Amino acid sequence: MKTTGWMMCAAAAAALAAVTWAAPLHAQQAQQSDVVIVGKEGWLFPAWGSLSEVDTAAVQSSTALIADAKQALAARGIQLEVLVLPDKVTFYEDRLPEGRVVSPTVKKRYDTILGSLQAAGVDALDARKVLSDTRATGKDVFYRSDQHWTQPAADAVADAIAARIKQKVPQLAGEAGTGMALGSETRERRYGDLAELFLDPAQRTAVGRDTFVVRRATEAQSLLDDGKAPVHITGHSMVQAYFGFPQKLSNDIDRPVTVNWKSGNVGPWVVLLEYLESADFRDNPPQVLVWQMFEPVYGFGPAAQGQWDNASIMTPAQWQERLHKALGH
Template sequence: MIKNCCVNTWRYAAILFGVFGMVSVHAAESLGFVGKNDWLFLRSELSSPAEAAAYAETISLIGRFNKVLAANGISMVVMMVPVKVRVYAEHLPNNIKLNDYTVGNYERINKALQAAGVTVIDLNTPFLNSPLRNSDSPLFYRLDGHWSLIGAKLAAETFKAGIEANPMLKKALDATPEVAFQMNIGKRKLPTKVRDLMALIPPNSGNFEPERFTPVSVIRAREQNEANRVPSGITVQGSSFSQEWTGFVDALRFVLQRDILNVSVTANIGSWFGMESYLSSDAFQNNAPKMLIWERPEYTMRAPPNFKFQDARYASNNTEWLLRASAWAQPTCKPSTVSAQVMPVGLAANGAHLKDGNIVTGPTSDKEFFELSFDKPLGKNLDFGGFWPRGGNAPIHIEYRWG
């Protein structure tokens, strides 16, 4: 259900501080700043040519990941949320101007993704040209970094139009079951408590009038027994822009008339960890979607998996992320041309530990080992598989010798 909600602004500030490390770039400046007409903005939405290599790395990873999904029958769509500083540039303060790089960044990223074979939905153009942009219900919240209910609905409608214009996406959509949803619009505007940027601007910046928006709700037209519910064929893996409180995924459900699985995560976790978590989950492994929507804020595209300001719990080597994600995305492993043989030493010296060429054993000591011999040289990346008892936590040491 679409609804207004209060975001924990102090937690949001901590997330941005950790994820984007703005203090290292703007040591004497706040994470947010005040514009004209009481509009608030996030400083990390401003980009520069110095970040081009980071953007390119993200684009390359997404392009290669997309090829794996396509080879396994999954249509992925990347949809970037345009930065608020561009959509509402007229409200920027006089001392902050958009540089040419920020002005053209969205189009530049979209073209690069398309060149890499990735299907994208352009939100920047409709957001800049929408007649609702300067209405009394704008596309972004004035005091918050997220799109408003109006912006979320425009994004959903734009996505639907993109599907209708793309035969591949239309085919993927048609392969998913229809579910009737209805949208209910409130009769009057109500105050909203969504104002995450208030915690990021300098102290004593003044008082700001709360915003008012007309509440909207999306519900199933007919109640359905959970036991009889057909698995969804569409998944949104997104950011906080796609969390249920924003109304975006509900708007998608309504315009597409489809049930949608929402596995979006917050900025401190990040898109890469969020995507890998979904791929490894039972939800994906037992029912891979026909269509996977990857929603990402434009400014996070400069943060690949190994982004230095990412929380260490959720960071990863770029290549290793791609290998893991690709492995999870494949229903079956592609057979290797390299053959392995268990050598008759260590555990395998005892015939009781061998079954159909595999080592099968109970509890072992730290001195136990087994040895494999390969008939061809191995590449840099090698995966080992095995089964260990639940609750086991002993480290496994692998030694790899040439010759």
């Protein structure tokens, strides 16, 4: 699997996983921060997505930009695969603190997004169903004190995306046997990112660590190999190598996969542009581009002040101008 310089290697990420919940939070420790909801049994949830309201106009605006990108990429012979990952809270609403609930409108938000995409001619995977099916087997799909998905969840979605790619682009460039071999799984004990980054020491200690299951890199695996790849993934930290999605997708399609990602505060709009404006894209354009987004912030467009870091902010028109310029239109 080839990656860009933005990829964090698994070894560098592995400084951090867990004990099971052993004691209730004290009342003073359970106070909510601005960015984290502290739930029952130490479950933590990002607070940047509303539990009560959905801005349908904003959803439609984002969809319009995505549909434009799909058409522009198609003109270059590139298949866009939009991957909207569902909100953690919709799977673990019962772990929210007393008095916090998910409104019926928010429960339907993922359907609203998929329906908006479908109406705009963008066929996207129902990743929520994939994760629901995975959880029905008794496996957690998100970590307790972390915003990220588990290995079984990442694997299941990679399988589903791979099936879509094979159906839509049956003749992938490259040689058979060049997909990434999957390394053995290992367990790491650390605090989840929501606990590590946003809780005070007392809260963090009360929540405790989680056990993260990740794959070791195989001897043949290099995160900085050169060469062409028919599939590229762009998104936020969910698709970094540490959580296993790109490796599993590469293994499934039996071809190399490239990745660029940045943390969620940057937003998906700039992350996509950084790839399309790169020499990597110019020299080795893929056949398929997997663009990963996140349900709670789907409606935050390129101009979402206060949601993305300042350097990421631009008007939708500016974003489209850069997109089309990068694609040579």
